Amino acid sequence: MPRLDPFFTEWSARRPGQHRSLKRAAALVHELGLDRHKVPVLGVVGSKGKGTTATYAAAALTASGTGTVLVTGPSFRSYRERVRRDGTSVTEQELAGLASELEEARRSLPPVSEFDGYLAPSGMFLIAGLLHARNTGAQVCVLEAGMGGHRDELRLIGPQVVAMGKVFGEHLGVLGDTVPEIAREKALVAGVHTQALVSLPQTSEVEDAVGDALAEATGDVVRAETVEPDTEGVWPPPDLRPPGLSAASGVLGVAAADRMLGLMGRQSAPEDRLIRVLGGVRLPAxxxxxxxxxxxxxxxxxxxxxxxxxxxxxxxxxxxxxxxxxxxxxxxxxxxxxxxxxxxxxxxxxxxxxxxxxxxxxxxxxxxxxxxxxxxxxxxxxxxxxxxxxxxxxxxxxxxxxxxxxxxxxxxxxxx
Structure with missing residues (x-):
């Protein structure tokens, strides 16, 4: 198992009441030069189904011939699963290399005491994904947020496209006291780089909250776009969707990927290739x-x-x-x-x-x-x-x- 200290060291040493620091994460991104090597990012938020949405988005992007790094969490059997290239986990050697690069950059930063908090593990894996994209020449990253919100590192990274799954009462009292407040917070991963937000159908109250957050985050430039899984002809067809309640998340992922490809000036995958790739998706748990x-x-x-x-x-x-x-x-x-x-x-x-x-x-x-x-x-x-x-x-x-x-x-x- 590779050394994972840089992912967890500062979180493990956090003091009571201390929070993750986007300012420190931004300093780390700068130290690594990742703010100068800007890979387009598709970010995924929502209360449930984020991993499925991210996986189907990455599969659709990869099927188009676009080299894709996918970051999801938490892992199941190995931390290698947190970072993947074109559907497959990094090797132990690759993860160890990413950890070493992160650690060298982290040690170059001023002490934690000079910032407003620590480097959080979930944010470190997002940054590792960007680093892996640069190291392997990937053209796009699909990044699953933690809880999401303006304190999430995904906001710092700046997604061009945001995919928003169904929002419900998960994290009540943490991200907000009502479901619309939670939705507003999750939508605030959007920012000046965001050009589209693709969402599953939401309640009218959630739609209003997301609209207000988008207007604030993007200068009233971006409007939410809703994908309706039950509409006839929407991709992927039912036999290529994941089973059960995850089916809608698969539809959202493919729609968000298509939106990202359009913004990148790339063509969607040929239908036969997309069918082969989506038909082979396997989702653990x-x-x-x-x-x-x-x-x-x-x-x-x-x-x-x-x-x-x-x-x-x-x-x-x-x-x-x-x-x-x-x-x-x-x-x-x-x-x-x-x-x-x-x-x-x-x-x-x-x-x-x-x-x-x-x-x-x-x-x-x-x-x-x-x-x-x-x-x-x-x-x-x-x-x-x-x-x-x-x-x-x-x-x-x-x-x-x-x-x-x-x-x-x-x-x-x-x-x-």
Whole structure:
């Protein structure tokens, strides 16, 4: 495993009440010369589905012959997955090289005490993506925001195109006290470089909030453009979209990529090539299906975090298998535990606790549910639950499950 100190050093040493510093991140970008080597950026924000949107955008760009660096997060099995070129993760040697370049530049900066905060890990990976694009001669970057907002490094980098997924009450009390406030904050990743914002349909209140934020951020130049997944003829067709609730995110990604190609003066991919590339997209932990090593059973893994997502995943599994033997569920208290409980009524469930100190698992659960720690999730323990197991919950958990079943996560799609 390559040294990852520069990604996490300042975050690990942060003081209580200290926040990420865009000023320090800007200084790092300047030290690396990335402000002089401007690669067009497609930024992705939203409450859910950002990774799917970013992946489909990168796939559509790559299919057009445009060399594409994709940055997503969090990772599942390796930090190498955070940075990809044309659908494939960087190698350990490439990540180590990026880490060394970042560390050398970081050490050249004045001390953290002279800034208003620290370099955040998610921002460091975004900067690593820009660095990898320069090192490999990529023509465009697709960058997934963290929570998004005017404090996100994506705003500092300055996306030419913003893709906005559906906005709902995720991060209430953090990014805003209402859904429109959250939407406004997420839209503020736009700035003077932004030429387009492509959005899934939103409520009228969210549309108004996004419009106001765009007017403020772009000098009233950019208007939101809505892509309607249910409109006849919208690409990709249903058989090339991801399953379940992720389908709309796939449509958004392709639409945003097409908008970016137009701004770059490049042609969209020929239809046959686009069909081949999109048809080969594989999304780990988004209703992904895997064999259980050493056993005859299967497991479907999905990063559902609310009742609607849990119900959709359950319906998908039943459609494939005809039934579900058991569900592994890992939802910290700040997720929609009550909604998941309602969706899983009558299904055998084992609730899983994670060891991360910042996650709480104190929500009262049904007495008939079993409870285990995440370290107990192994191929053997999964197989003991039945031949048709559904694993649902936060990415911290689904990454562990993918690791347990040795899922392939390095390649999301092939360029041809």
């Amino acid at each position: 988004r209703l992904s299906r895997h064999a259980v090593p050493g056993h005859t059973g299967e497991i479907i893994v999905d990063s559902a975090i609310n009742g609607e997502g849990v119900a959709a995943a359950l319906a998908h599994a039943r459609g494939l298998w005809g039934g579900v033997d058991h569900v592994l569920l890992c939802l910290p208290d700040h997720k929609d535990v009550a909604g998941a409980e309602q969706a899983l009524a009558g299904i055998p469930v084992t609730a899983v606790r994670l060891p991360e100190a910042h996650l709480r698992f104190d929500h009262a659960l049904p007495s008939q549910w079993s409870r285990i720690d995440a370290d107990a999730v192994t191929p053997g323990s999964i197989a003991a639950l039945g031949d048709r197991v559904l694993a649902l919950g936060t990415v911290y958990f689904t990454g562990r499950v993918l690791d347990a079943v040795e899922a392939v996560t390095d390649t999301l799609f092939s360029p041809s």
